[in-house]
Amino acid sequence: MPLPATWRYTGRWIKKTAWRGAVLVAVALLVRPGAVRAEPATATAALQEFSPPAKGSALVINIPSFTLTYFRDGKEVKRYPVAVGKPTAPTPVGSFRIISKVVNPTWYPPFGGRPVPPGPGNPLGRRWLGFLPSGYGVHGNNNPSSIGKAVSLGCVRMRNEDVEELFPLIPVGTPLMITYETLGLETDPMTGQTCLVFYPDVYRRGTPTVEAVLACLKKSGLDGHYAPAEIKRALVASRRGASFVSLGTRVRVAGQEETVETTVVSGETLLAVRPVLAAFKLPVGWDARRKAVVIGTAVLPVHLVEQRSFARLGDLQRVLGIKSAWNDEDKVLELFQWAVKVNGEDLGCGAWYEGDQVWLPAGAIAQALGTKVSWDPERQVALGAEKEWPGRLRGQELYVSPAVLAELLSAKVTVLAGERLVEVVERAAVVPVTGAPEAPAKEEQPTLPPPAAPPAAPAADEVQETAPVRALEENTPAGDPAVSPPAKPPR
Template sequence: MPLIRIIIFTIVLLFSPVTFSLAKQTPAAVVSPGIVINVPSRTLELYSADQLFKEYPVAVGKSTTPTPLGNYSIISKEVNPDWYPPDQNGRVVPSGPENPLGYRWLGIWSTTYGIHGTNAPWSIGSAVSNGCIRMYEPDVEELFELVDYGTPVKVTYDRVKVKIDNQGQAVVRIYPDIYHLGSIVTNADIRRQLGLYHLNGFVSNEILPKVIDESTDKAAVVARLFSVVINDQTLREKGIAVEGTRYIPISSIAEYLRMSITWDDPTKTIQVGTRSFPGVINGKIIYVSEANAEVLLDGYSVWHSEDNCWTFSKLAVHLNNKQIDLKVKKIDGALAVSAGALADILGYSSNWDLSKQIFLLIGKKEMRQVPIKLIGSEPYVYLTNINEFYNVHVYWNEPANTIELTYPAP
């Protein structure tokens, strides 16, 4: 609400021998604070070192007395401010329940516009003020302590916002043109916001028109971020679920596991040895689908829907108490190992006919056809079949993420 103020204490400060600060020190939790007020969404965002610290709902100016857009800063702070009604010259409304400024004032432009509390909390979330920014009283009192003189304040008019909610959902909101500026939301507007969260490579163009048509002042979920845990270590990079497919940050996993992968930009694929897999690159992070990640990695993964988390465990394989290098994959929910590599380790001869998909294990006295599953062109044998065909006792120590092989089987 516009305010005509008479700041008497400035004169006192100029002639007083005592130096003091009206504002408390900025808490360590907020570093280099900044404020962004977006009119269409009726929100105030507080940033700490360019990272979103907290978002508050606010009321903004109505279309006939709009909140002015532009760049400002905190130029005054006052506890228990008086109000000077602009249409009642000389009248003063002291601090109290009848004062529409509430109990805190943060001036951002001259003595006219500011951020303040309110005695009409039901107005928060609306465009109803004379141009000032109203906040719930507990919110403005909190903000008052977190910012100081000179804190930059930017007032914007962005009709599209993308936020990550506390469930990891990437939510697009398209807000109404409350000042009737004639702005039209386009695919490019949504793409620009999605780019802030590196989501453009995952959200198809087919989704965007539906978002524009159906989400005015409502939430449209376009993706979901989830945690990725490797051998009990949570990675900094999140996985991304879009349209029923989960994408895994394979480059981060490869770095953690010291795997070698190569990105081929012309074909949009990653190269692992002689194999290639389609991928998506966002910045420096390469993603592959969950199905391809399981093929690439030696181990097994589990999706924990209650925790919104994808976990992968790389298994160690021991033969007669000594660790061996043996590929382990999860196929159709069950663990399997490389049939040929296991034969070589145990000293068996083997014959693999890819065209007929027949794997023969050749012993000293007999030859057996081993039931296998293919990954690419490589045959794998389930752990449950190893004892019968290889004469090896198998124990999967799930808590320790180890497979214990004993040969020959007792």
């Protein structure tokens, strides 16, 4: 990208020839810690995993996915949608650091023109996080519809509310990695479903071949999970936007686990119908006219993939009452028709219903009550100090009847058949009273929280209340109405 004839340097406007400006920028890149490496983006089939520092903040921007990810103490905290540079002015790829922070920046057009002060017409929005002295930064915008597109002059745009949320969390010196990865692994937070994702090649740098993707999967220990035909279809579909190839999800029904085939439609994970209904011992019929699965009188809408039926979790619950909860500890999707609440809180796994009997997970309920239950898996009995209670082992969990659970845990168990709900409430301990009765306890007055402290003022060396920024940014993307500059530049 050509350098502007004039640029901001050490607080003064200096006229420079193109080559002298280039030399000064090159020197700045060498001596400033803000830019460790910058290089042209190339298409890759590598499933790179960024290793953020164990302490502090870090940022990762992936151009093809139009995302900025914020890490804190080595863990992903939040992912934001962004806009990136257009193909003729690409966002640089490499390792950088945040070198400046500005509140309410003034925008100076990189190729001359009147400065634009802070306000609704400023293309930088209300926050600026610079990562290269030559005018590249992460900032807000004055055109929210540009997010998720390649339209800028190389800067990275965020929604104003997003960059304002992120701004106080990012000190000067924060590491920033900008990548160009058209292949990635994503996890659905609702189901724990792992998907292979193909992002569009926004800069036309070339998409990976099927062979390259398969070799990468083999290196990552995922060979055999994806068929070449599926990968080929996803690569073709990625020309229009992100496309997905899904891996089976671990599903647990009444303690029994199995891997259920899944597919992804519009970013939502769908489960294969037949194994799910078989786990609940529900008969499966097919209505060819409506192209739907029929269970008795219920009609379940499905999505067909090569003659196989897949259903959304929401439809499974709406039509069949099959509820779901993601067990993050075991990394498994719990499916159940009978919900369980312990002291008013959802347990996260359900009861098992067979015939006219409800069976409850004794171990999970005991843990929710802050206690433990032991059992003999061979004899399928719960063990007490002087007594044993019968149960039924499913997977690694012992299920017992409501009557047994009430005695085993000294709890009140209520079965609401109409709602397919079991409520478990811990019984309060009864303490015998001896001697004179105690005086009634005084009513405890609510304790008000202390007033919130005023927000800390930004460090003087990091943030300016109003500062000029000569950003590589356009005031308005192509096709948007022009924003009139101020009549006079600010002093």
